[in-house]
Amino acid sequence: MRNQRGSSVGITYSRPKLMPLEEFEHRSGGLDPAEVFSAAQTVAAKLVATGQDPNADQATVDWLVDLVADVGLDTMARLWADAPAVTYGGALWRLYALQQATQRDGEMWATWYRAGSEAYASRVIAGATEPPRARDLQTLITKILTGVYSGDFGIALERGGAYARVIAAGQHQHAERLEDFNPAAAAALEHRSVKLQRTATELELCATAWRQERLPVERPEQRPTD
Template sequence: MSDESRDFHRPVRRPAELFDRRFAANDPAEVSRVAHSTAAALLNRVRADPNSAIVDRLIAFTDEHGIDDIAELWSRSPSRTLPGALWRLYLVQRMIHDDPHTAALLYERGRVEISSADPVVAGAPSPAGPAELVALVDEILRGLFQGDFAIALERAAAFCRVQASGATHLADDYEVTEPERASALTKRALRLSTYASDLAACARLWRMESLS
């Protein structure tokens, strides 16, 4: 499990050691090959026949089984690759589903504070409550399989930037009275900002037919 996934992750239910044994993790090239091939196969299969029921089941799968069961392969991939992008998108989805109230608080604060068009690009209603945030992140994931993949990545990047803005400003609010909470929010803001940069880069690579 990569360190960057620890902030936005359920408890691990499939030990990494099992993954190592099954996919010969002592051979990084083999791990990379399997991660890339499974990500491409999943994406190509669903996009070739974007049946709504299949897409809905795929998106709901993480609700029922957690990220490890579907994306353990992708967690070790470089951030600006197809499996790396899918891993980060599912982590963001898990973060929203696990704690939609905090997500809504961060998003609304970020929407008010941010000076860019990111709230418009992300597409959340204003104001956005917990239910709206859950619906939005699922809609963004649905766009990976049924719409323009690059646009879905750009929406996810914009969403992360708004959340990062909210986390940064809330961290400032708590810095004096609750320094530990401020530190946690700052860490989340940094992680979200990194995800935003990676997802935006993946969108550009996809448009150049270079994301693999």
């Protein structure tokens, strides 16, 4: 049973620094890609630990959930878009990307979700109301990210994966309907579906690695070298 959040009297909870690039920009020789990569992974792990700490108050968790609004998607992309999938940074990037896509194209995503929910029992894990509207999916992705920071991290990753898999199934259904009269659009949508299925698998693999205590803060053998 988790401790009540923010219950420790007199503790001032500080938010972690999200922009490790600043630590290297003014060094002689400029940015060291390996050091930036390592720092970005460390920051991702610290963000999760910050939210999971029982002393973190709800305002801190809310800030973490809405982190894109504070720092921008471009900053996140510089930090984590190229991170290996089974890392904290890789997982956070995929979840925040799902959040932003849901907010940006909510009605279309709701249409895909309704189509995909017929194909997968994953909708039960994902947790959306049926049939969902855009606002329901926005509520869902908010709950998934809240779970990352104040719930069971593995379950939150699995819910994110289930959500992605249902949407991908809906995209596949729509792509099949487009094939006869717009094959180019059908191929583009099928490509998106395949990528989203891969995202779902990666989030599920990350959940398994976390439960087995195999989730690294960094993976030196995969650091960029140039």
